[in-house]
Amino acid sequence: MKFLDYFRRTPKTASVAKDRLSIIVARERSGTRSAPDYLPQLQQELLAVIARYEKIDLQHVSVNVDRSGGCEVLELNIVLPDGQTLGTGARPTGRGVVAAS
Amino acid sequence: MSKVVVITSGKGGVGKTTSSANIATGIASLGHKVCAIDFDVGLRNLDLVMGCERRVVYDFVNVIKNEAKLHQAVIRDKRVDGLYVLPASQTRDKEALDAEGVGRVIEELKQMGFDYIICDSPAGIEKGAQMAMYYADEAIVVTNPEVSSVRDSDRVLGLLAAKTSRAEAGGSPIRTHLLLTRYSPTQVKRGEMLSVGDVLELLGIPLLGVIPESKAVLQSSNKGTPAILDETTDVAQAYLDVVYRFLGEDRQHRFINEEKRGFLGRLFG
Numbered sequence: 001m002k003f004l005d006y007f008r009r010t011p012k013t014a015s016v017a018k019d020r021l022s023i024i025v026a027r028e029r030s031g032t033r034s035a036p037d038y039l040p041q042l043q044q045e046l047l048a049v050i051a052r053y054e055k056i057d058l059q060h061v062s063v064n065v066d067r068s069g070g071c072e073v074l075e076l077n078i079v080l081p082d083g084q085t086l087g088t089g090a091r092p093t094g095r096g097v098v099a100a101s
Numbered sequence: 102m103s104k105v106v107v108i109t110s111g112k113g114g115v116g117k118t119t120s121s122a123n124i125a126t127g128i129a130s131l132g133h134k135v136c137a138i139d140f141d142v143g144l145r146n147l148d149l150v151m152g153c154e155r156r157v158v159y160d161f162v163n164v165i166k167n168e169a170k171l172h173q174a175v176i177r178d179k180r181v182d183g184l185y186v187l188p189a190s191q192t193r194d195k196e197a198l199d200a201e202g203v204g205r206v207i208e209e210l211k212q213m214g215f216d217y218i219i220c221d222s223p224a225g226i227e228k229g230a231q232m233a234m235y236y237a238d239e240a241i242v243v244t245n246p247e248v249s250s251v252r253d254s255d256r257v258l259g260l261l262a263a264k265t266s267r268a269e270a271g272g273s274p275i276r277t278h279l280l281l282t283r284y285s286p287t288q289v290k291r292g293e294m295l296s297v298g299d300v301l302e303l304l305g306i307p308l309l310g311v312i313p314e315s316k317a318v319l320q321s322s323n324k325g326t327p328a329i330l331d332e333t334t335d336v337a338q339a340y341l342d343v344v345y346r347f348l349g350e351d352r353q354h355r356f357i358n359e360e361k362r363g364f365l366g367r368l369f370g
Contacts, residue, residue: 012293015292017295017299018299018303021248024252025255025304028255
């Protein structure tokens with residue numbers, strides 16, 4: 001019913017599509033395109049080492065790769081938990097930088 | 102200086118083979134020597150769309166395996182001077198393609214004086230698609246204004262930037278172009294279809310052209326005559342614009358906005 005469609009206000013599916021795509025494309029670019037696939041394993045292994053000395057969870061260790069220009073930066077962020085040997089408050093303690101290409 | 106151009110997309114059914122046939126035919130009709138290679142081993146179709154399926158004797162895989170000479174396998178088009186097709190094998194699978202063999206065939210085509218080597222990629226991101234893009238100097242990414250196609254094109258752009266001979270050599274990257282096909286300005290206007298601006302913003306590569314959705318595409322594949330040869334259709338004009346732009350001419354984009362229709366047309370259309 002072409003005639004009735006003229007009066008009906010329909011949601012614009014094109015803008016829904018664009019919003020969904022902006023999110024998924026951004027996520028896939030940051031994930032698959034720039035990060036090496038060993039990152040999750042690296043995170044697990046680092047956790048295992050740190051866990052020998054400190055009681056921490058997986059979410060306290062983050063490993064990221066940043067790419068700017070022709071330079072790659074591997075960023076390692078470890079947050080020590082409250083009340084541990086290193087005093088109060090969660091805070092970043094390690095910020096290691098490796099690799100360039 | 103010959104140029105290797107891959108026509109790729111990730112997703113199937115978006116118009117890679119149609120675009121390969123039309124762009125190869127268009128470039129050849131402007132006086133260049135062109136060979137279109139079908140990389141879709143096992144599911145060959147380029148020969149059918151170009152109307153030379155009954156003249157296939159040897160194929161791409163035969164040449165790679167040294168079972169035939171390249172000049173025996175390429176088929177000369179009867180309509181356009183300087184246009185040749187290298188058909189895919191119908192019986193093998195994509196594992197029959199290897200980088201060394203593909204490289205050898207492309208090198209030999211260059212020696213034979215082809216100005217443009219158009220590689221029609223299979224769908225997907227596996228071996229066949231990777232072989233089609235491996236030696237490319239330029240890539241035409243065929244995309245429909247549709248979510249899965251745009252997402253797949255983005256994946257393919259990632260592969261073009263990483264898994265090609267140019268990327269591995271660390272030299273100048275492959276030049277990428279967006280070809281938006283099956284575009285319906287009417288649906289875009291109603292907010293039912295991603296607009297060309299939306300897709301450009303999402304993918305971030307320069308626009309080579311917009312091909313409107315048209316019945317002429319099916320008609321031309323029915324006949325085995327690339328649409329570009331019938332200049333009365335909007336698809337032919339759109340592809341011709343694409344070819345001129347690809348060869349460096351500045352042409353205004355058309356078929357992006359809705360054509361004017363009368364009041365009655367809108368009411369009953």
